[in-house]
Amino acid sequence: MHKEHTLTKNQQIIFDLIDKSPEPMKAYSILFNVQKKGIKAPLQVYRALDKLVEIGKIHKIESRNAFIACHNSSCQVSKATAFSICEICEKVTEISSASLSKYLANFKDKDGMKYSKYNLEFFGLCKKCR
């Protein structure tokens, strides 16, 4: 359905790191972790992050300036994202709910406008922190 993107070396290194991380990673934390692999400058990280976001392999958690691997097989290229964020432990979970995405994709604002692109962040306490 969609083009498979072959990741470049930097993109792969950075994706692997984020994908293995149990929590969202911040750009400079990523930088610190990949310096031993030859990625030395912030821009190298940000460029890879931009591309990975663009092709849907990772998502940016806007309220946290952090990045998480996409674990929702249906949103590889999607820009329609939803997350829950624990306000205590900062655990972030991607929400993949067909009814939610359907509702939001069909939502019309007061001008009758629909939006296929959105980002939704829910805040609360996760199971463990409740």
Add this chain to the structure above:
Amino acid sequence: MHKEHTLTKNQQIIFDLIDKSPEPMKAYSILFNVQKKGIKAPLQVYRALDKLVEIGKIHKIESRNAFIACHNSSCQVSKATAFSICEICEKVTEISSASLSKYLANFKDKDGMKYSKYNLEFFGLCKKCR
């Protein structure tokens, strides 16, 4: 229903500026604009912004690192926000839809968890830019 907060001098100056602005304002743009009123340092701005966000007089547009006055009379203290953002002209509009807020407040994730606090940003093209 809710406590009226009397704004302090700095808070009032900064709120007035944001409230008059037709578009979201960034912190350092706010700083530049209030320097003639004696607010000289970033922290003075950020502290007022934090408080204004906390009491619901303004909202932060997370994807833009910018602040907009609340024009939704029902969300003075609310943390349940929704916006549409034009990807060309960057116009931001707060969405106040009873059905949307009802849907989101009642949304349950796969653990059955509900969230009273959320932020939703829709992206698309506004009327003028379409």
Add this chain to the structure above:
DNA sequence: ATTTAGATTGTTATAATATAACACTATGTA
């Protein structure tokens, strides 16, 4: 009126996040 607790202020310094500009290199395709 005085005390006191909490919020707010002013200030300097610094941390954290992100991009500009430019020359160079790899990769795929005509």
Add this chain to the structure above:
DNA sequence: TACATAGTGTTATATTATAACAATCTAAAT
């Protein structure tokens, strides 16, 4: 081969945000 496009490496810098500390204001309770 040669051309276009995307990616790289690098230095410098812009932008966004917070730490720490002393001083001041404000409201409520003596």
